[in-house]
Amino acid sequence: MRYENExxxxxxMMLSAGDGSSLLYKTVANFNAAEQVYKCDKRAFGINFKEExxxxxxxxxxxxxKRIVDYCARNEIKIxxxxxxxxxxxxxxxxxxxxxxxxxxxxxFHENKPxxxxxxxxxxxxxxxxIASVVSYELSSAGVMIVSGMAKGIDTQAHKGSLxxxxxxxxxxxGGVDVIYPKENEELYEMICSxxxxxxxxxxxxxxxxxxxxxxxxxxxxxxxxxxVVESEPDGGSMIxxxxxxxxxxxxxxxxxxxxxxxxxxxxxxxxxxxxSMLTNTQDLIDFLNKKHGGNIAITRRSSVKMNYSxxxxxxxxxxxxxxPELPKDDIDILLTGTVPETAQKKPKKPPEPxxxxxxxxxxxxxxxxxxxxxxxxxxxxxxxxxxxDKLCDVLTDLSFSDIxxxxxxxxxxxxxxxxxxxxxxxx
Numbered sequence: 001m002r003y004e005n006e007x008x009x010x011x012x013m014m015l016s017a018g019d020g021s022s023l024l025y026k027t028v029a030n031f032n033a034a035e036q037v038y039k040c041d042k043r044a045f046g047i048n049f050k051e052e053x054x055x056x057x058x059x060x061x062x063x064x065x066k067r068i069v070d071y072c073a074r075n076e077i078k079i080x081x082x083x084x085x086x087x088x089x090x091x092x093x094x095x096x097x098x099x100x101x102x103x104x105x106x107x108x109f110h111e112n113k114p115x116x117x118x119x120x121x122x123x124x125x126x127x128x129x130x131i132a133s134v135v136s137y138e139l140s141s142a143g144v145m146i147v148s149g150m151a152k153g154i155d156t157q158a159h160k161g162s163l164x165x166x167x168x169x170x171x172x173x174x175g176g177v178d179v180i181y182p183k184e185n186e187e188l189y190e191m192i193c194s195x196x197x198x199x200x201x202x203x204x205x206x207x208x209x210x211x212x213x214x215x216x217x218x219x220x221x222x223x224x225x226x227x228x229v230v231e232s233e234p235d236g237g238s239m240i241x242x243x244x245x246x247x248x249x250x251x252x253x254x255x256x257x258x259x260x261x262x263x264x265x266x267x268x269x270x271x272x273x274x275x276x277s278m279l280t281n282t283q284d285l286i287d288f289l290n291k292k293h294g295g296n297i298a299i300t301r302r303s304s305v306k307m308n309y310s311x312x313x314x315x316x317x318x319x320x321x322x323x324x325p326e327l328p329k330d331d332i333d334i335l336l337t338g339t340v341p342e343t344a345q346k347k348p349k350k351p352p353e354p355x356x357x358x359x360x361x362x363x364x365x366x367x368x369x370x371x372x373x374x375x376x377x378x379x380x381x382x383x384x385x386x387x388x389x390d391k392l393c394d395v396l397t398d399l400s401f402s403d404i405x406x407x408x409x410x411x412x413x414x415x416x417x418x419x420x421x422x423x424x425x426x427x428x
Contacts, residue, residue, distance in 0.1 A: 007072075009034035010081035010100040011203070012065040016057050019203050020215060023053050025096040033083035034099070068203060077177055077204060078103040090222040094248075098201035098219070102177040105197035107168040109223065114289045114297060115145040115170075117224030117245075119217075119238040120154025120231045121263050126409035128231035128263060129157045131255055133405045135228065136161025136169075138282040141301035144289065145170060147223045149216065150189065150198070152182055154230045154238075157405075159188060159196075160389070164401040165301065168196035170223065174216045175208035176200060187390075214240050221245040225292055226285060229254045229270060231263035239266055242275075252276035253285060366414045373399065377407045381417055386424040 013034050017024035030048055031037050042054035072079055080086050080101040088109070091097050103109075116139055118132055136146050136158045146162040148155040150171035162169035171192050175181055177200040180189045192198055201219065202212065217237070221227050221244040229252065232238035245252055254276035257264025270276035277284065282299060290297050370378065380395055381387050392404050399407075408425060411417040418428045 006034050006081040006083050007069050007079040007100070008062055008065045009038045010079065010083075011068050012062055013037055013057075014099050014203055015064055015068075016059065018056075019206065020201075020212070023056060024099050026053075027057075028082050028097050028099050034081055035083075071204060072102065075178060075204070076104065088223065090248075091219070094218060094222055096215075096218070101199050101201060102204060103197050103199050104177045105193045105195075105199075107170065107195075107197040109145065109168075109170045109197050109199065113145050114143070114293055114295070115147055115224050116285055116289075117147040117220045117227040117241070117250075118154065118158035119148060119220065119227060119229055119241045121233060121236050121238065122151055122153040122155075123263065124153035124157070124231055125261065125263060126412040127257065128154055128255075130405050130409040132157035132230045133161040133401070135230075135255075135279070135282050135285070137165050137401065138299045138302060139285060140165035140167035140169075142286060142297045142299045143167070144285075144297065147172065147220055149173065149213075149220060150181075150185055150192070151213075152185070156185060156188060158230075159192060161401070163188075163191050163195060164393075166195070170196055171198045172216050172219045172223070173198055173200050173208075174202075174212040176202055176204045176206035178204045179206065179208060181208045213237055217241040218244040218248070221248055221250050224250055226251045226253055226288055228252075228279060228285065229267050229276065231255070231257060231261075232266040233262055234266050234269070236266060242266075242270065246275070251288065253279045253288075255279050366416060373403070374407050374410060377404060378411055378416060381411075381425055382427050384426075386420050386426040388424045 013027060014024060017027060026048065027037055030046070031040075037057060038060065040057070042051075042058060045054045069079065071077075080103060082092075082097060082099055086108070087101065091101075118136060120128055120132060124132070132154045140146060140162040146158055146167075146169045148158040148169070148171060150156070150159060150173055155171075159169045159171060169192055171189075173179070173181065177198055180186050189198060199219075200206070201216070206212075214237070217240045221241050224245075227241060227245045227250055229238055229242060242252060252270060252275060254267035254270045256268055256271060256278055259268065267276070271278045277288075279285065286297055286299060289295075367375065367378065376396060377392060377399075380392060389401070389404055389408065393399070393401055396404065408417065412419070415428050417425045420426055
């Protein structure tokens with residue numbers, strides 16, 4: 001049965017019970033549609049509900065709910081109530097199923113498509129960022145949907161790797177779907193909306209709070225066939241996603257890391273105690289997905305980067321490999337200038353103007369030991385105040401996204417360049 005005003009009734013439920021309240025989740029578990037809740041006499045709720053709980057639903061005024069639904073329509077935010085056919089089946093089986101999902105974007109994420117959640121620390125190392133980008137890039141080339149949380153660090157790199165393969169990615173956010181957090185990810189947010197989906201279970205304009213991150217992690221794991229942990233401290237937020245995945249029966253994979261890094265403690269421990277399978281390369285995940293879906297998922301674009309944090313050994317192996325095919329510049333242009341809602345449109349950003357470097361600036365002695373490709377990337381950064389990976393891809397069109405990420409990781413380890421904290425790089 002289809003209910004015509006489910007969006008209004010679902011928003012009314014959220015306003016009445018409280019967004020994210022235990023009462024709201026209990027109501028969703030006991031009813032098939034929001035309209036049924038609206039039309040239910042408080043004496044007919046049943047023995048599962050206390051009198052003070054049913055009293056919360058006694059006010060039948062829909063004006064506030066209608067204003068929110070109108071706001072969503074004006075700002076191109078789609079509402080998917082829990083009774084909708086578009087509501088993900090995986091969410092129906094949760095202990096706390098969302099009353100409604102709010103969606104910015106154009107990707108039907110509810111479809112039965114292979115998906116992998118990629119999570120990790122916000123304070124990611126160059127190694128972690130590189131691996132998150134490369135795995136996402138290669139999985140996306142196989143048509144796998146990447147799910148993450150749009151936070152700084154690993155999440156950001158996971159989304160970017162997918163976008164540069166021109167494949168949709170899904171970001172599950174902790175506040176309202178119209179609240180961009182962190183602010184420096186505004187461009188990434190617009191790119192995901194243009195080629196993917198940003199989703200939230202909370203009402204629009206809901207501010208970001210720490211406990212909301214904990215709540216959203218169960219949705220990341222539920223949307224995923226497998227969850228990959230790239231880097232995390234033992235008490236990091238990613239470990240909440242790990243626990244959610246375990247409770248939901250979602251398989252875990254973890255990227256091994258150097259034993260002297262605090263961000264490798266959690267992944268290494270998950271591997272050691274057999275809670276997670278060790279990821280040796282992206283093919284491990286592809287093999288798992290093929291076994292689960294019975295399909296022929298295959299990587300169509302590979303990176304030369306290996307799952308090895310030893311830079312010297314990695315460089316030796318890289319010399320014997322053929323370079324990754326060039327990423328078509330048209331794909332990047334579409335992503336950077338994709339159509340977005342009027343409220344979010346911005347004038348296209350111009351590449352940063354080159355800034356003359358004083359002759360007195362000395363180039364580190366490490367520079368002489370760099371490969372020609374590494375020197376080219378370094379020189380572009382040196383000639384600008386700061387530059388993003390996106391802009392490097394635009395300038396160095398013969399290099400792929402993952403090649404540039406690899407080089408930047410090497411330059412960071414040699415202390416030749418540093419991340420400004422806003423996704424841009426400058427000379428150290």
